[in-house]
Amino acid sequence: MSIDKLVEITDLNFSYNSRPVLRGVNLSVSKGSIVAIMGGSGCGKTTLLRLIGGMIRASSGVVRVDGEEIRGLRREQLYEMRRRMGMLFQFGALFTDLSVFENVAFPMREHTDLPEAMIADLVLMKLNAVGLRGAARLMPSELSGGMSRRVALARAIALDPMLMMYDEPFTGLDPISLGIIGKLIRDLNDALGTTSILVTHDIHESLRIVDYVYFISDGQVVAEGTPDEVRHSTSPFVEQFINGRPDGPVPFHYPAPSFEEDLRLEAVKS
Amino acid sequence: MMSKLFSPVRKLGHAIIDAVLRLGFAARFFVAVIMASGTSFRRFSLVIREIYIEGFMSLIIISVSGLFVGMVLGLQGYNTLQRFGSESALGVLVALSLLRELGPVVAALLFASRAGTAMTAEIGLMKSTEQLVAMDMMAVNPLSRVIAPKFWAGVISMPLLAAIFSAVGIFGGYLIGVRFIGVDAGTFWSQMQAQVDVRTDVLYGVYKSFVFGIVVTVIALFEGFDAPPTAEGVSRATTRTVVISSLAILVLDFVLTAFMLGGN
Amino acid sequence: MERSTYDLWVGIFVAAGLAALLVLAFKAGNLGASDIGPGYTIKANFDDVGGLKVRAPVKASGVVVGRVTEIRFDPVRYQALVTMKINDAYRFPRDTTASILTSGLLGDQYIGLDAGGDSVMLKDGDTIRLTQSAVVLEKLIGQFLFNKAGEGSKTSAGLSSTAKAGGS
Numbered sequence: 001m002s003i004d005k006l007v008e009i010t011d012l013n014f015s016y017n018s019r020p021v022l023r024g025v026n027l028s029v030s031k032g033s034i035v036a037i038m039g040g041s042g043c044g045k046t047t048l049l050r051l052i053g054g055m056i057r058a059s060s061g062v063v064r065v066d067g068e069e070i071r072g073l074r075r076e077q078l079y080e081m082r083r084r085m086g087m088l089f090q091f092g093a094l095f096t097d098l099s100v101f102e103n104v105a106f107p108m109r110e111h112t113d114l115p116e117a118m119i120a121d122l123v124l125m126k127l128n129a130v131g132l133r134g135a136a137r138l139m140p141s142e143l144s145g146g147m148s149r150r151v152a153l154a155r156a157i158a159l160d161p162m163l164m165m166y167d168e169p170f171t172g173l174d175p176i177s178l179g180i181i182g183k184l185i186r187d188l189n190d191a192l193g194t195t196s197i198l199v200t201h202d203i204h205e206s207l208r209i210v211d212y213v214y215f216i217s218d219g220q221v222v223a224e225g226t227p228d229e230v231r232h233s234t235s236p237f238v239e240q241f242i243n244g245r246p247d248g249p250v251p252f253h254y255p256a257p258s259f260e261e262d263l264r265l266e267a268v269k270s
Numbered sequence: 271m272m273s274k275l276f277s278p279v280r281k282l283g284h285a286i287i288d289a290v291l292r293l294g295f296a297a298r299f300f301v302a303v304i305m306a307s308g309t310s311f312r313r314f315s316l317v318i319r320e321i322y323i324e325g326f327m328s329l330i331i332i333s334v335s336g337l338f339v340g341m342v343l344g345l346q347g348y349n350t351l352q353r354f355g356s357e358s359a360l361g362v363l364v365a366l367s368l369l370r371e372l373g374p375v376v377a378a379l380l381f382a383s384r385a386g387t388a389m390t391a392e393i394g395l396m397k398s399t400e401q402l403v404a405m406d407m408m409a410v411n412p413l414s415r416v417i418a419p420k421f422w423a424g425v426i427s428m429p430l431l432a433a434i435f436s437a438v439g440i441f442g443g444y445l446i447g448v449r450f451i452g453v454d455a456g457t458f459w460s461q462m463q464a465q466v467d468v469r470t471d472v473l474y475g476v477y478k479s480f481v482f483g484i485v486v487t488v489i490a491l492f493e494g495f496d497a498p499p500t501a502e503g504v505s506r507a508t509t510r511t512v513v514i515s516s517l518a519i520l521v522l523d524f525v526l527t528a529f530m531l532g533g534n
Numbered sequence: 535m536e537r538s539t540y541d542l543w544v545g546i547f548v549a550a551g552l553a554a555l556l557v558l559a560f561k562a563g564n565l566g567a568s569d570i571g572p573g574y575t576i577k578a579n580f581d582d583v584g585g586l587k588v589r590a591p592v593k594a595s596g597v598v599v600g601r602v603t604e605i606r607f608d609p610v611r612y613q614a615l616v617t618m619k620i621n622d623a624y625r626f627p628r629d630t631t632a633s634i635l636t637s638g639l640l641g642d643q644y645i646g647l648d649a650g651g652d653s654v655m656l657k658d659g660d661t662i663r664l665t666q667s668a669v670v671l672e673k674l675i676g677q678f679l680f681n682k683a684g685e686g687s688k689t690s691a692g693l694s695s696t697a698k699a700g701g702s
Contacts, residue, residue: 318540
């Protein structure tokens with residue numbers, strides 16, 4: 001049975017300290033495609049990545065990766081699954097006591113029995129793919145933000161994963177680095193035949209490179225579609241998001257009693 | 271108004287419950303670290319690297335402190351003993367004080383301040399920069415790869431450091447007592463050898479430092495592992511490591527001493 | 535740092551620690567001398583063992599020849615039964631005296647053996663018959679006061695007899 005959807009999420013619910021974060025989420029990711037999950041801060045998109053990676057467990061619903069349900073996996077099986085995943089963290093999360101070379105070599109040394117010479121070649125190849133072969137001897141503290149993230153990307157693809165997850169890959173980068181990361185995500189996805197999930201709120205970079213978009217707001221999927229569909233969407237949320245309007249389906253004011261009431265109460269108190 | 275009266279009491283209750291919960295969490299952490307120790311033995315080079323950082327790098331502070339503590343013992347000891355005409359017991363005094371108490375305890379306190387806080391800060395920092403999570407996502411258990419080797423390195427280093435402290439301290443006492451003050455060298459050493467028993471004095475000191483090593487290392491690792499992933503959280507965690515380790519050492523010291531001397 | 539460099543420094547550290555332990559055990563402690571070696575057992579009964587402890591030394595002419603191995607109360611004789619192990623190299627006559635002495639004024643107590651003149655030697659399992667118990671401070675003071683009181687009555691008796699003699 002060939003699996004068309006690498007990641008399938010069905011009716012997913014997740015609460016944190018009895019506060020619902022995700023409510024009845026349904027989404028799927030086709031093999032070989034790049035999918036963006038977008039929304040405002042705190043809407044639950046990073047939580048989705050954590051659920052797919054098995055770092056947290058859903059209250060109810062199904063998360064399936066390559067046909068296997070994540071929830072039922074024991075530690076060894078979960079580690080087995082994770083060996084086929086790569087995750088790029090927001091600020092790289094490079095190991096600060098290891099050099100760039102050793103960071104990229106880390107997964108290879110831990111999970112394979114390859115001889116050092118071969119590992120060295122592979123590391124240099126991965127670094128070359130992200131354009132940082134010359135920085136192999138540097139320490140993470142000597143890298144700029146964009147460079148750290150590229151090294152982290154090289155590390156994430158070290159074992160040619162079947163699924164790549166990106167947690168806010170565009171946040172805080174200068175325009176050149178933005179372009180580089182975007183290009184790398186697309187090129188690597190196609191070259192390695194991987195499937196990628198991008199969690200981001202950067203509209204313009206994402207729409208340029210992804211195949212499908214999901215919009216999350218208030219714990220639910222409020223809109224989805226291909227980049228073209230999204231650009232021409234009539235959904236008020238998408239419209240507010242794309243054009244960056246301060247008020248709309250996502251309100252400007254934090255919930256509060258009416259202004260009048262608040263002022264009057266203040267007058268009564270004084 | 272009544273609730274204002276009870277508020278400090280309630281806070282105390284909360285604090286106690288929090289402390290007990292924390293203790294339980296720390297105990298589970300300890301068990302988890304032990305269970306994750308397989309890698310530490312299969313890849314002993316990880317432990318060796320940690321022994322270098324925790325043990326070898328502490329040698330200077332341990333030796334210098336040991337020397338001065340020993341010298342002070344020599345001075346104070348002589349000053350007190352000569353009032354009773356018992357200067358000949360100086361060697362015994364210095365040796366027993368160091369072997370039974372000062373060696374294990376002071377070395378453990380210094381270890382907590384130096385190596386303990388370094389461990390807490392390192393792990394807290396790794397946690398706040400998502401390095402631990404990243405490792406977990408790469409299917410490498412951070413408990414096995416990062417934390418357990420540090421634990422075993424601490425357990426191995428502590429007794430060695432305490433022994434070096436005591437040895438250097440006795441030498442310090444000798445320096446002051448014999449060379450400086452003029453107590454007879456022969457008396458100094460022979461009285462010491464006659465009175466110091468390997469089983470009850472030297473060995474008990476080693477047992478104590480083993481226990482201290484376990485306790486201090488677990489506290490340091492736990493505080494780092496549990497620290498809130500912020501700069502303030504990590505800094506508070508390192509303070510907690512020193513404070514809680516020191517208290518634990520002193521309380522355990524009493525308990526162990528009572529246990530060991532109770533037999534006599 | 536190279537792995538081998540770590541190994542070197544850690545090796546030095548561990549070696550230093552173990553060396554310190556050995557130095558403490560041998561120079562500061564009595565590991566070298568704690569073993570009496572092959573020996574035989576003899577017993578002695580005392581009225582009062584005072585502060586004598588197990589593992590206290592047994593000395594003859596000030597030289598350590600053995601160790602106390604056991605101290606028990608004998609409910610039949612209502613005395614303390616002390617068992618000691620003496621080095622095989624030393625033999626003592628049957629009429630040897632065993633006394634409980636104190637090293638220095640405030641020191642630990644030990645057993646001192648005073649050799650007698652008997653031609654038959656003590657063998658394994660024998661009991662020393664002549665013993666002198668530990669000096670108990672309270673009894674000593676009591677003795678002193680008793681003696682002083684006795685002297686006082688002798689003096690007053692002497693005075694009264696002198697007075698009587700002088701009177702008549």
